Each structure stands twice: as C-alpha cells, then as structure tokens.
Amino acid sequence: MSDSILDVAIIGAGVSGVYSGWRLLTQGVSRTVTIFEASDRVGGRLLSVTAPGVPACAKAELGGMRILPAVQPRIKQLLEELNQGVSPEQRIETYDFPVDDPANIAFLRGIHLRLEDFTSRPDRVPYHLSFLEHGQSPGNIVVNAIEQLVPGITHTNLNEYQRREMARNASFAGKPLYEQGFWQVLVRVISGEAYHLALDAGGYQSTLNNWNAADAIPWYLSDFGINPDYKGFKKGFQQVPLTLAQRFQEAGGELKLNTHVTGFEWKDGVAEVHFKDAPSVRARTLVLAMPRRALDLITGGSPMLQAPEVSQLVQSVTPQPLFKLFTTYTAPWWLPAGVEKGRTTTDLPVRQTYYWPDSSGQPVKNGSAMLMASYDDGLNIGFWDSFRPKRGLGWRREAQGIARPEVFKGRRERQGLADEVDPEWLKHHAPQAMVAEVQRQLGVIHGLSYVPDVEEAAFMDWGDDPFGGGWNSWNIGVKSWEVSERIIQPVDGVSVYICGEAYSDAQGWVEGALQTADRMLLKLGLIPSVKEGLKSPH
Template sequence: MADEKIDIAIIGGGVSGVYSAWRLKQANPGKKIVVFEASDHIGGRLLSVVPPGIPDMVAELGGMRILPKVQPLITNLLKTLNQLLPDTQQITTYLFPVDEPQNIAYLRGVYLRLSDFTAKPDEVPYRLGFPNHGQSAGSVVINAIEQLVPGITNPDLTEDQRRDMAQQASFAGKPLYQQGFWNVLMRVFNGESYQYALDAGGYDSTMSNWNAADAIPWYLSDFGVAPVYKGFTKGFQEVPLTLARLFADAGGEVRLNSSVSALRSLDGAVEFHVDGRSVAAGSVILAMPRRALDLLADSSPILQEISGLIASVTPRPLFKLFTTYTNPWWRAAGYTKPDGSVVAVEAGRSVTDIPVRQTYYWPKSDGTPAKTGPAMLLASYDDGDNTGFWDGLRPQRHQHKPKGQYVAKVNEPFIAEHRKPNLELTWDQYQAPYRMVTEVARQLSTMHGLSYTPKVQEACFRDWGDDPFGGGWNSWNIGVKSWEVKHKIVQPLGQQPLYICGEAYSDAQGWVEGALQTADLMLAKFGLNALKG
C-alpha cells in the first residue's frame, strides 16, 4: 500500500508544470494536487537573477523574451495574471532590442557593422554570389525558404497556415518532414551562403539538420518579417513563480527537492517513489523535457513502453555567460559620423564566429540601455558546437556539484502550509570560474576591436546541457510527423492516467509558448479550455 495518496501529481516545476497545476486547482478546488520539483527552485529553464550591485538589471540565464505578435498563449496568460494581481505585482515587459545597425559583426577576422551587410556588401568576407550578395543573414535564409515552399513567406499568412503549408509540402519529390533543414537549404544556396547565415545569424542549432517541415515555420516565426521581442521587467522567472504562488494560495502544494522515480501503473492509478516513500496518484502529469524523461525512464518501465515517442525530439545545447562592469565600456566601440556626432554601441547584440558567438548589451529593467555607471553584458550566448569550447574552462560535466551550486534558490520555499516565499534570487550559485572569465574578457576585447576593456566585476553562467535538462531547447527529428506526435504524447498510454507536457513536443520549441501549448492540449483531457484573451 502506498505511503500517500493524492488526486493529481505533477512532476516538474517549470512553466508547463505550475501552469497546469494552477489551472487544475482552479477547476478542482477540492482535489489534492501536488507539484513535485527535484531542484530547490520553481521555473525550470526560466532562471532570472539580479547581479550584485546592479539592482535595476536582471540577468536571464534561461529564457529571456517573447514574441507577442505570434505567441497568443503567453500573451493571454500575462493578461489573465495581471487581472488577478495587485498593482505592485503586475508582470510588465519592455521592448527587447536585437539587431541595431551600429553594432558589430566580427567575422573571419573582418570588422563590420551590422548595417554593412546591406550597405557595404563587398566588404562582407563571404562569396555569396547572386542573389544573396547584399542580403542580411536572415534574408538569405528567408529567400531560400521561399524557394523551398513558394508563398510561405507571405506576411499575410497566419502561423497555423505557414505550419500547414510546410507540413504538407514536398521538395524534390520528397515530403519536407522526411528531410533535414540543413539538407534542403544546401539544395537552394551554396556552402558560403549557409556559413554566412550560420555565422552572421548568431545561432547554430536553429540551422542544424532538424525536421524541415517544423524548422521552416519555426524560423519564420522567430526571424521572419519584422519580429518584435519583449523582455520582462522583473525577470521571466516571475511568470512561473507567480503561477506557483497562486496555486499555493488556492490550497495546492509545491514540494521542492523532491526527486521522483520508479513510475508504474497500479489499479487504475500511477504509483511512484519520492525520496524512499511511495505515492499513488489518480493522475500523473510529467511536465518535463526529453532528457528528464529519459532519466526517469531508467527506473520506470511504464515510460520504456513509449521510448519511441519520447525519442521523437533531440535536446539542443545552450550556454549563457553574464559579466558585470563598473561602466558600459562597449559604448566606445561605436563610431563618429561625418557631422561629428557619435553613434554608441549600447543596445541589442553583436555577433562573431569566435566562441562567444553573440554578445547582448543588457538593458536596464525598464528596457533602456546603460549609459553610465554599473552595467552588464550577456557576454556569450552559444547554442551549438561552441558550447564545447567552454568545457575546458568549467567544472566537468556530470560531476557531483555542491547542493545548489547551479540552481537558483527561492530562499523560503513553497510548502504545504502555503507560506509566502522570499523571491530574492541569488547570483552566486552560478559564479563563473576564473579561467572562463579571463577567456571571455579576451574574446570580448578582440570582438570589439579594443586594446583594453575594464576588469570583470562579477560573472555567472549556465550550461543547459547539464542534467536533467540535456539542452536549452528541443527540436523535432527528421521523419517525425510532429502534428501527430504532439497529440499522442499528451496521453501516450491509451486511457491510463499518465500525461506528458512541456516545450519539447510542441510547435514552438524553445519558447514558453510551446510549453503552454502542450499544457493546454493535456488540460483538454481534463475538460479545460485554453485561456482566452
């Protein structure tokens, strides 16, 4: 007999987990609903920390922005939450800048401004040829996508229409879902164009060989016609923390430091172990990415039955390193116009093909750039092979780490008595090693063409390739019909009360929008509709 019986168990305290818990508790106030989170924090891959000495900035070690125009689920959720919250707890956003024309592209040893891609194409060190000569990296890919699926870049199309077009499309006589994105791109432009799109675009894994039918609409959503991003004034992690607080206030429980193992079916319920105790739940929701599901499957034969579904996506790397300074020295990397006015580098990002890859000039909490005083960089944002560069400058992967070393703490955790947590998130759990800091400082100096940069005051990093996440996001594998799998995996074992949700098996992989999408598909099994705007 189980040591404890509950109605609904939710394994995982990321966005999809606490969102599902809150919605289910609203609909079923009398049921015992518990969130089990293996770490000592709520938020999963949303991880927001305040740098020492800079209270008006928040470093986003995980997800950092949304696209309201094409992401209705997170937009509606924020609207709903703000209707419930007092004025002092409103979740507010700011315009999140990305490509500013005066920013830097340091590629193949050549210094360029981002505007030079179109204004001075002869200086771009890639043999692009017609028609890509004089195009930005994003435009090169979008033009190639239009050749692959004619009409799909029409700005009047909806997200669903683009997705349907790609899923039904064929190229060279073969369905797109059976082909890799890299493979089909190389059929419509040359290797130099691909390398240019990879280097100047700043991202590696998005251009890799994942399911072309999913990659194409995904790419257009993020890098398509005039994307507008929003960042979070108090940090993106505020969203899951708010959901967890509302769930706890309604009588739900969030149990941190609760590692689940050994799932099995038992008399119409699901039984599992938590720290040596057995729990029987009427329903179990696994709000987890693929790697976490793989780890749980090692002790859970019930998950081994659906190993093919779980393996339909691949975890992708993501590495972030933040550094702070006494002043925003990068402004000196700007230039003087003919009329004598100075254009500073102060917002958005610069790109390079050296391992730092992307550097963001981090905004203040209201979205304005730091012009004087203490300032911060997202010094390195890597999502591909370059993440391996930092392995030689950090503790070894998969080694034992002191408790909390890489986990943001909520100092007074949510417990059964529903006490309110202290939401002061700490920076020091992620401190970057000295050798890593020294190397990133050297690369930043090279990238900006400056012989001197001030001493780094503080530095922190997060490599999402570490367990239990396995990566910063997940992508659909070649040959998978994602439009079928995303529905099947929600309740993968017939009528058994086992459910799966999360970003990994969605149309918006790598985004909170995807986590909410699969959570809503799962909640429909409980008779709940998606939130309306």
Template sequence: MADEKIDIAIVGGGVSGVYSAWRLQQANPKQKIVVFEASDHIGGRLLSVTPPGIPDMVAELGGMRILPEVQPLIGTLLKVLNKALPENEQITTYPFPVDQPQNIAYLRGTYLRLSDFTSNPDKVPYRLGFPNHGQTAGSIMINAIEQIVPGITNKKLSEEQRREMAQQASFAGKPLYQQGFWNVLMRVINGESYQYSMDAGGYDSTLSNWNAADAIPWYLSDFGADSVYEGFTKGFQQVPQVLAKFFTDAGGEVRINSSVSALQSVDGAVEFQVNGRSVRANSLILAMPRRSLDLLADSSPILQEINGLIASVTPRPLFKLFTTYTSPWWRAAGYTEPDGTVVPVQAGRSVTDIPVRQTYYWPKSNGAPVKTGPAMLLASYDDGDNTGFWDGLRPQRHKYKSKGQQVAKVDEPFVAENRKHNPELTWDQYQAPYRMVTEVARQLGTMHGLSYTPKVQDACFRDWGDDPFGGGWNSWNIGVKSWEVKQKIIQPFSQQHLYICGEAYSDAQGWVEGALQTADMMLAKFGLERLKKP
C-alpha cells in the same frame, strides 16, 4: 501500500507544470494537487537573477523574451495574471532590441557594422554571389525558404497556415518532413551563403539538420523580417513564480527538492517514489523535457514502453555567461557620423564567429540602455557545437549534485573584488570559473577591436546541456510527423491517466509559448478550455 495518496501529481515546476497545476486547482478546488520539483526553485529553464550591486538589472540565465505578435498564449496568460495581481506586482515587459545598425559583426577576422551587410556588401568576407550579395543573413534564409515552399513567406498567412503548408509540402519529390533543414537549404543556396547565415545569424542549432517541415515555419516565426521581441521588467521567472503562488493560494502544494523516480501503474493509478517515500496519484502529469523523461525512464518501465515517442525530439545545447562592470565600456566601440554625431554601441547584440558568438548589451529593468555606472553583458550566448568550447574551462559535467539537481561545483571560481561569496545569493549559485571569465574577456576585446577592456566585476553562467535538462530547447527529428506525435504523447496510454506536456513536443520549441500550447492540449483531457482574454 503507498505512503501517500493524492488526486493529481505534477512532476516539474517549470511553466507547463505550474500553469497546469493552477488551472486544475481552479477547476477542482477540493482535489489534492501537488507539484514535485527536483531542484530548489520554481521556473525550470526560466532563471532570472539579480547581479550583485546592480539592483536595477536582471540577468536572464534561461529564457529571456517573447514574440507577442505570434505567441498569443503567453499574451493572454499575462493579461489574466495581471488582472488578478495588485498594481505593484504586475508582470510588465519592455521592447527587447536585437540587431542595431551600429552594432558589430566580427566575422572571418573582419570588423563590420550590422548595417554593412546591406550598405557596404563588398566588405562582407563571404562569396555570396547573386542574388545573396548585399542581403542580411535573415533575408537569405527567408528567400531560401520561399524557394523550398513557394508562398509560405506570404505575410497574410497565419502561423497555423504556415505549419500546414510545411507539413504537406514536398521538395525534390520527397515529403519535407522526411528531410533535414540543412539538407534542403544546401539545395537552394551555396555553402558560403549557408555559413554566412549561421555566422551572422548568431545561432548554430537553428540551421542544423532537424525536421525541415517543423524548422521552416519555426524559423519564420522566430526570425522573420518583422520579429519584435519583449523582455520582462522583473525577469521572466516572475511568470512561473506567480503561477505557483496562485496555485498554492488556491489550495495546491508545491514541494521543491523532491526527486521523483520508479513510476509504475497500479490499479489504474500511478505509483512513484519521492525521496524514498511511495506516493499514489490518480493522475500523473510529467511536465518535463526529453532528457528529464529519459532519466526518469531508467527506473520506470512504463516510460520505456513509449521510448519511440519520447525520442522523437533532440535536446539542443544552450549556454549563457553574464559579466558585470563598473561602466558600459562597449559604448566606446561605436562611431562618429560625418556631422559629429556620436553613435554608441549600447543596445541589442553584436555577433561573431569566434566562440562567444553573441553578445547582448544588457538593458536596465525598464529596458533603457545603460549609459553610465554599473553595467552588464550577456557576454556569451552560445548554442550547438560552440558550447563545447567552454567545456575545457568549466567543471566536468554531471560530477557534482547540489540541492536536488546536478550543478557543477566550481573549484576555481571567479572571485569578485570587495565582495564575499554568498551561497544564498542566486547569482553566486551559478558562479563562473576564473578561466572561463578571463577567456571571455579576451574574446570580447577581440570582437570589439579593443586592446583593453575593463576588469570583470562579477560573472555567472548556466549550461543547459547539464542534467536534468539536457539542452536549452528541443527540436523535432527528421522523419517524425510532429503533428501526430504531439497529440499521442499528451496521453500515451488510452486507459492510463498518465500525461506528458512541455516545450519539447510543441510547435513552438524553445519558447514558453510551446510549453503553454502542450499544457492546454493536455488540460483538454481534463475538460478544461484554453484561457480567454479578460
């Protein structure tokens, strides 16, 4: 007999989990609803930390931005939450810049400004040929996608229309969903153009060989010519934290450091173990990414029955390393116009083909660039194979456990001057190793063309390839009909009240929008409609 009985159990305290909990508790105030989170905090892959000594900045170790124009669910959610929040607790955003013309592209040993891609194309060290000579990486990709699915780049199309076009499309006589994105790209551009698009674009996994029918509309949404991003003034983690508070205020319960295992079906309900205790839930929601589901399946035969559905996506590595300084030294890497105007490097990102790949000149909490005083960089933002470079400069994966989740213990941490390590400080819980910090400092000097960069003051990192996440985002596998799988996995057994939701099995993989999309699909099974704008 179970030690505890509850109405609805939700496993996972990320956005999809706490959002679902909040909505269900609102609709069913008399029911006992509990969120079980294995780690010591709410947020999942949203992790916002304040750097020591810089209270007006927030480092986003996980998700860091949204695309309001193409992500209506997160936009509506923010409006609903803000309507209920007092003025001093509002969730506010700021314009999040990316590619600024004066920023740097250090590619194949050549120093470029981002503006050089179009204004000085002969300086670009790639043999692009006609018609890609003089194009940005994004333009090359958009033009290639138009050749693969004619008409899909029409700006008048909705997101849903683009997805339907790609799902129904064929290329070279074969359905697009049965082909890899990399495979079809290489049929319409040469190898140099592909490598340039990957190097200058800053990402590896986005152009890798995942399901082309999903990759194409996804790429157009995320990296289209008119993409406009927004960041969060108080950090993106504020969103799930507010959702969790609203859920508990409505009578729900959140249990952190609560690891769930051994799912089994018992008389129409689901029983499971939580830290050695048996719990029975009338309904169970797994708000988890693929790797977390795989780990849970090891002790849960019921999940092993749907291994094919769970394995329809692949986790993709993602790595972030933040460093702080006494001043924004990168401003000196700008240039002076002929009329004497100084144009500093101060916002957005620079890119390179060396392992740091992308460096973001981090803004203040209000979105303003740092001009003087303490400053911070997202020194390295890596995905794909490049994350492997840092493996030799960090502890062995999965070796240590800390506070309910596997977090690598740093044996040789980078120790900040004039400050003692504080294990209660969230920043210090993700302290970067000394060798990693010295290496990133060397590469930052190289990509900025500087023989000297000021000493790093503090550093923290997060490698989302570690368990239980397995990756920073997930992508649909080649040959999978995602539009069918995402419907089936919501409730994989028709007679069982077991549900699955999260970013992994959505149309907006890698984004909070995807987590909300699948949560809404799952909540429809409980008779709940999507949120409406207030």
C-alpha cells in the same frame, strides 16, 4: 507510503507544471493536486537573478529571456489574466527587448562590420556570395531560401498555424520536408558561403542545424523572419512561473521542492510515484511536466516509459546544448566601439554578446553595467570544454570525484560581502579560465586592446541534468503533428500525461510549454486558454 491518494500529481515546477496545477485548481471540479520539483526553486528553464552592483540593469536572464506576443497568443493571454485585479507591484510587465540595431557589430572572418554594412556596403562582407545573395542581410538570405523551399509561406497575411500546415504538407525535390533536415534543404537553394554567413552572423548554431525541416521552417519564420517584436520582463521572466506557483498554492495546491522523482508504476488504475529520499505517493492522474532528458533520467524506474511505443515518442526530439555567461563592469566600456544596445555576433566561440538593458529596455550609458557576455549553443560550446566543468554530468554517478575548475569569485565575495549578493547568483559561479577567455574575445570583437576587469560573473549550462539542453528540436523523419498529440497521453486508458516545451509547435519557448499543457488539460476536461488554429494533417 501514505494510504491517501492524490487526484493529480505533477512532476516538475517549470511553466507547464505550475500552469497545469493552477488551471486544475481554478477550473472544473475540486481536486487535490501536488507539484513535486527536484530542485530548490520554481521556474524550470526560466531563471532570473539579480546581478550584484548593477542597479540600473534588468535582471540577468540565465534562462529564457523574451517572448513574441504577436505570434504567441497563449503567453500573451496568460499575462493579461495574471495581471487582472493585482496591485502595481504584482503586475508582470514587459519592455521592448532590443536585439539587432544597425550599429551593432558583426565580427566575421577577422573583419569588423556593422549590421547595416550587409546591405549598404556589401563589398566588405568577407563571404563569396552569389550575385543574388550579394547585398542581402543574412536573415533575408534564409527567408528567401525558405520561400523557394515552400512557395508562399513567407506571405505576411498567413498566421502561424497556416505556415505550419504548409510546411508539413510540403515536399522538396520529390521528398516530404519532414523527412529532410533544415541544413540539408537550405544548401540546395543557397550557396555554401551564404549558409555559413547565416550561421556565423545569426549567432546560433542549432537553429540552422539539420533538424526536421517541416518544423524548422515555420519556427525560423516566427523567431527571425517575419518582423519579430520581442518583449523582455521588467522584473525577470521567472516572475511568470513564480506567480503561477503562488496562485496554485493560494487555490489549495501543495508544492514540494527538493523532491527528486526516480520513477513510477501504474497499478490498478493508480500511479505509484517513487522518490529518491522521500516516501512514495499514489495519484489517480500523473502529469510529467518534463523535458526529454528528464524523462530519460526516470525511465529506468518507470516501466511505462520503457515500452517501445512510448520510448519512441519520447525519443522523437533531441535536446540542444546551450549556455549563458553574464559579466558586470564598473562602466559600459563598449560605448567607444559605437554600440550601446542589442547584440554583437561573431564566428569566434563567444558567438553572441548582449548589451544588457535596464528594466525599461533602454541602454545603460553610465555607471555599472552588464553584458550577457556569451550566449552559446550547439557544437560551438565544445570550444569551452577545457575552460569549464565537463558537460552533461549533472546528477550522473560519474560526476563524483571529478575535479572542478577554479571558479571566478566576484569582488563582493572576495571582500567577504557575499551576504549582499542574490544567493541564486552565487549558485552559478562561472569558471575563472572561461571568464578570462571570454574577456579576451570581447576585446577582439569590439576592436579594443583593453577591456576592464570583470566585477561579477554568473554562468548557467542548460546541457546538464536534468534539462539536457536549453531547448529541444524535432528529429528528421518525425511527423511532429502526430507525435505531439499522441505523447500527451502515451498509453490509451492510462491517466499518465506528458507536457512541456519539448513536444510542442513552439520548441524553446514558453508558448510551447503552455500549448502542450493546454492539450493535456483538454483531455482532463478543461477548456484551453487559446483555441487551436487550423488542424494539422494526419
């Protein structure tokens, strides 16, 4: 162990980690700051890779893929700040990210629908809806249900903070919303068939699952309910943390990749941080910029995290499993099915398919093209267990010796041209059997008897260690507004801090990572990038 003591050690080079490091070195007093990252890359759950052979397509987003600038002020302001005074090549530029188009397909209960059919041809919808639900889109059914649960919350003149305030103060059927699950309250105001329609046609299982209703309601309205305007990234979302890491290093910070933390101890006002294959370091301040599962993995070597009051805070959220599979083709074969942009949803296990745009957000109509062939979450991913490696192994000891399924090797790799492929793409081989089954389901949902062979494929499961899930959701019964403040510095008087998307108001979004980082930095004397809105109840 070195005798020198760092001012700040940050564990994790995801967005919250590199953002915190950059702010610490460019605001306030002079500090020595080092970021330690277990993997060989910067970005956390942002992973943008170049798909081989599809030059017209935007980068494949194996991780997070979009933002909502209208309701996410921190990421909006951060992009403006990072773009100041830089060359055109260094700018972080966005495009309008297509999601739902009237011509998009919803293949539900064996019936092919267009999205416009929900309102224009409701008799074709194969669900036994009530007369009030008949003729509404699945999203509108949920939004109208939310208005019944919290009257007034869907008014368009409200901001995000006001909606959260309303939901956190609200009760339903005589019980506070935070003590109830989202699924639990939805089925009190809509039919069971309407709930299943929203679940099936919405494409996600975890968002309508039984997580804390007081948090789920404003979260749902932000993401799906109040005219969402998504933006994607022309050079990939990972450009954001990569730029932050570069600025951090230019400001004098040190970034150490492949440095696997195993735990820490707090002794005499200093954190002693231990690593798997490197000497321990000491720091006056320790920032754990880590999701719930990553914190679990170091708890055995961290007495502070084992304390019941801290453990309770850490366990107040649940990681939600999620994976993505990208496939490329010699042509956009889906055009004859009448779709060219946005996504198709289905109740088949493939769940969501996105027609991947070019870097300006426009559909690819000629030449090589790409799909996010499956975007799957929650319980749905259980279908794929026999097609893919066992879920959740990651760094666990039991991963040793387990047979791995045959992987799909793309055309270039088969031809010995792997050196022409983005190395990051090659790290994420998709299982051969999984690609074949996805192909079969793609033919069914598009009504086509023939689907061309896959050229290249990449797969990322965020349920594996150290992430544990693609995002985290607040547990039922948790007062998130209290936990999110307390977990920032879980032990009074001890300079150990926790930040990241998991314990934020915007779970699953980079905005949440920035929010908790700003709250942590405020405790270290830095002014937040965006002023918080209305105070939450206490």
